[in-house]
Amino acid sequence: MPSGGDPDLRVATASAAEPDTQGTRGDGALAVDRLLPWFAEHGRDLPWRDPDAGPWAVLVSEIMLQQTPVVRVLPVYRAWLQRWPRPADLAADAPGDAIRAWDRLGYPRRALRLHACATAITVDHGGVVPDDVPTLLTLPGIGEYTARAVAAFAFRQRVPVVDTNVRRVLTRAVRGRDEPREPATTRDRAELETLLPPDPEQSARYSAALMELGALICTARSPDCDRCPVQDRCVWHRGGRVAGVARRAVQTWHGTDRQIRGRMMAVLRAAEHPVATTDLLAVADDTDQARRCLDGLLADGLATAAAPDPATGAETMTLPR
DNA sequence: AACGCGTGGAT
């Protein structure tokens, strides 16, 4: 269960002392007394939701979950915290170790930023994960979403946490629309703010419940409205689930720089010793593209020039030290 | 404010 124990719903229904001026807490589409019981029953038992998971564990999970599905994060997350249980443990190792442990979660720059984040926490914050949104926002790899996720889920604060799931649920259930995937905005956070229950602990659970609803039921491609706890109040469902406009076409994958960079990183991760630069360049047919991609990796700090091979004198590369 | 940035499973 998400956080153990029965959710305290006493403040879920608007009281005389706390008038429900928005009309959304008690009887709105996303009423607290609908979401929290559903979450308690159906929420996944994920390790970063365990009460024993500290702020560092929550932070690590949030960075890993940026654009990467839960099932792929789980094993890497466990190994990561086993190896680096505190920020200072990670900071003490080379960034290349973080990139290698990151394995194939994708966007390896996140591993680099998480390492930089651990270093900043160690050097600038005494090894303690900051507990306020403004300070969290100063850390590498932590943006508007992740800062609030850490504040809410690790420190149980009453802050609006809006990710792509929450945004989709809000857009559908409250505004009755179905928009293509778009980044969360200040407006989305303001809207969620009006829905959050007054109690901080409960509001943290509420945000987690909204995210879970978007992840399990109110999904982008095929929402399972028949199992939705707020189906009868969802404006989008009541309006006939009108499909939104198609979103801008995404970049085709085959032959992109991203694909080539990915191949080069796979070679670097797998290598026990420095890799000949020519071996990296060989992953692409187009030599101009290969050079451009390798230069990009060097500029990003994901690859580092190493000493020439003693036997051949060939130029070599490694993960950053 | 668009764009670039990995990876792999589902449809």
Added chain:
DNA sequence: TATCCAAGCGT
């Protein structure tokens, strides 16, 4: 097979 999509961030 091609496309979509998964707890965004930094520039």
